[in-house]
Amino acid sequence: MFQSFTVASRPEQGPPRLAALRAQMQAKQVDAFLVPRADAWQGEYVAPCDARLGWLTGFTGSAGFAAVTATEAGVFIDGRYRLQVRNQVADVFTPVHWPEVQLADWLGERLNAGQVLAYDPWLHTASEVEGLRNHFTPLGIEMHPLENLVDAIWDDRPAAPDAPFFAHPIEFAGVPHGEKRAALAADLQKRKVDAVVITLPDSIAWLLNIRGNDVVHNPVPQAFLILNAGGGATLFARTGKVDDIRDHLGADIAIAEQAAFLPALADLEGRIQIDPKSAPDIVASTLTAAGAEIIAAMDPCLLPKACKNPVEIEGMRAAHIRDAAAVVNFLAWVDAEAPKGGLTEISVTERLEQFRSASNALKEISFDTIAGAGPNGAIMHYRVDENSNRPVKMNELLLVDSGAQYADGTTDITRTVVIGNAPDDSAENYTRVLQGLIAISRARFPRGVAGMHLDALARFPLWMAGRDFDHGTGHGVGAYLSVHEGPQRLSRISDIALREGMILSNEPGYYRPGSYGIRLENLIVTVKAPVLAGADDRDMLAFETLTFVPFDRRLIITAMLSPDEAAWIDAYHVKVLHDIGPRVAGDTAKWLTQACAPL
Known part of the structure; x- marks a missing residue:
């Protein structure tokens, strides 16, 4: 709620x-x-x-x-x-x-x-x-x-979170934490590094196959970790938080109080790796004072965490099918109820979470839902509160950006729909945004290409009309972890080469201040591109779409689409109807059939 x-x-x-x-x-x-x-x-x-x-x-x-x-x-x-x-x-x-x-x-x-x-x-x-x-x-x-x-x-400062950590089952993690630690340790040995200090909670969660409830929306554990070149580690956490996972961690992982972290750093000798872009300054200063040689390098968990293994990808597929059914139920409900009046941004937000909760699999939403009606949709990171809560009115757009956390995956989806008749030029801009999403979805690219090389594909249809959007095209997404996960992005400033298994959002948009906002978002996973007949012998990558929820056909100007774009939309809607149709019933099933009708 x-x-x-x-x-x-x-x-x-x-x-x-x-x-x-x-x-x-x-x-x-x-x-x-x-x-x-x-x-x-x-x-x-x-x-x-x-x-x-x-x-x-x-x-x-x-x-x-x-x-x-x-x-x-x-x-x-x-x-x-x-x-x-x-x-x-x-x-x-x-x-x-x-x-x-x-x-x-x-x-x-x-x-x-x-x-x-x-x-x-x-x-x-x-x-x-x-x-x-x-x-x-x-x-x-x-x-x-x-x-x-x-x-x-701060006299009434709240207490620190005390919820215990819990194990992330191998059926969802895919790889035992001992194998992950061994792989990182082998790299440390190769580079003659004695230990690495890991401070990012999602890195520790991924490496040890654990999760936590220390912050809202992201199932991460607040802890610190020192991994040595032999593969052993020490986990530093507050009292009581590790009691339930001692057997899961095993004998190779020592457990210490969080207060012992700095003294442990002061005892380290030799070549010690930290990521200066994420490690607190006190980590570097403590190691320097102790005489250790600091090796500055990227957190070693970031790239392997970003490249999801087959089990994680299959879990993400399952989570997205489950989530899509909830979102389809929600969109059908909006379509039926909004014209009657009485809906507000808060009631929309609450109803969407109820649909997700009905699966009995929802752990948490993955971020604060953005439900922007009319001009509020033009505020890119809008979050409704009791003061800003706006009615959902006729002849306006409604933008809803939301996501969920399930044990097998994390979702993030945005759909923009029209209530009544479309405002002036909004259908044109919706179509251009959709063309940008299609361009990314259909992209094939050589290995070594980064997000900065692909970002323009999503913007080109808008650029041709002298328009643009002021956010990145996409961010990385974790597997039952942070909905915003690095290091990969679809952004003009991201030089991280894309690799198989990397999951990203694909979310171009357009925002007309004081009138409306449009954003469309699917999640995509990087895969090896299918071989094309007559193609050069090049190592190519492509994207597989994970999100299957219909687009608002009332806002699509078909005359603006190329034959390939129109074919992509129709094929996408066929897939939506095939995968999600059996999971909805009654009026929602009828709505979905109409929403997925060919252009």
């Missing part, structure tokens, strides 16, 4: 909380203090006890940070949140357009030589701190790691 999980100040609480933070800064003799949204695990979601940015400022977006000096308090947000931040924060906080304005430049104009910038070394990555230090040291501005000053004034 619809509810809010955020910890945030109300506007009237902002001034006294900011004043209390500045009193702490004065007592510690620091001139500026950083308050990121991040926690020690650098994930997209944070537990309530780690929602320091929201508690201090009131801003609840998924990305941003604050920089507080004695006279100014900047809240740095990107283009997704510039309207939201003004509605959430008190006027003692100044919204700063980021990344157009960089933190180093903003602070450089406000701090002088000899002044001190303080930060919590658990909440900033090693590479982030190194970049700031390289900027400020020549200016004579000192950077000091410090205990968190927000925690010192």
Whole structure:
């Protein structure tokens, strides 16, 4: 059911909380203090006890940070949140357009030589701190790691999550964790690395075949891990969280309290690998102080985790078929009920979750559902609340972006539908967005091609009309893990070569501020391309579609489609009807038959 999980100040609480933070800064003799949204695990979601940015400022977006000096308090947000931040924060906080304005430049104009910038070394990555230090040291501005000053004034701070970790069965994981550890250890030996420190929760979840409930929507365990070159490991977690998985972990994995993590780092010797882009700065500084040689490299779990094994892919297929039945039931319900009036964005969100829950397989939704009616659909990362809740009206578009977590897979799907008659030019733009999705779906490409090389395919139909969208075309997706998973993306800035087993979203869009938003999203998995008659002997890859839910035929202008595009849509709808038809009944079955009729 619809509810809010955020910890945030109300506007009237902002001034006294900011004043209390500045009193702490004065007592510690620091001139500026950083308050990121991040926690020690650098994930997209944070537990309530780690929602320091929201508690201090009131801003609840998924990305941003604050920089507080004695006279100014900047809240740095990107283009997704510039309207939201003004509605959430008190006027003692100044919204700063980021990344157009960089933190180093903003602070450089406000701090002088000899002044001190303080930060919590658990909440900033090693590479982030190194970049700031390289900027400020020549200016004579000192950077000091410090205990968190927000925690010192947060009297009613929630307790840390205490739900126990649980095993992810081999029937879904596909590969025993001993084999995964052995493969990583062999690579460490080859490169003469003595141990690797792993701090990302989804990496630890994948490597050890475990899951957790420490943050909303993502089934990840908050823990730290040291894997040695022999394949053994030590897992550091809070008291009681590992009790249920001791037998699953086995004798090769030692268990220690989370508080023992830093002392263990201080005892490490030799060549120790960390990922400076995700490891907290305190990990790097502790290893350096201990005399270890730091080997900077990508988290070794990222690529093998991204390349799903056959069991994981089959689980994702099953999860998507189950999820599609729920979404089809939902879309049929919307089509029947919306013209009667009375639906709102919140009621739509709640009803969709009810359809998913009816399978008795739903573990969680995979992110906060985006249900944007009319102009709210043009807000790319909109999330409805009681204040913004808008009726679903006739002659408008409704954009619904949602997903689910099942034990066998993670889903993410967006469909945009029309209620009544389509607004002016929306059908044209819908068709162009659909053409972009089809272009990605049909792509064949040589091995070595990255997301940056394919991203333009999704945009070309919009570019031809002088239009575009201001987000990436797609992100990686985990298997009963994080719905946003790296390192692969379909984006003009992603240079990670695509490989078999990588699952991505395919979600072009178009947004008309004040009127409507359009986004269409399927998940796709990278596969070896079928051999074509007469083709060169090249190693080619392609995409297999995982998501099977009909598109709104009322918004498709068939005259704009090429014969191949029209054939793709018809074939897709045949597949939807074949796979999902047997899973729905009654009025929904009739609706699906009509929705999948040939163009």
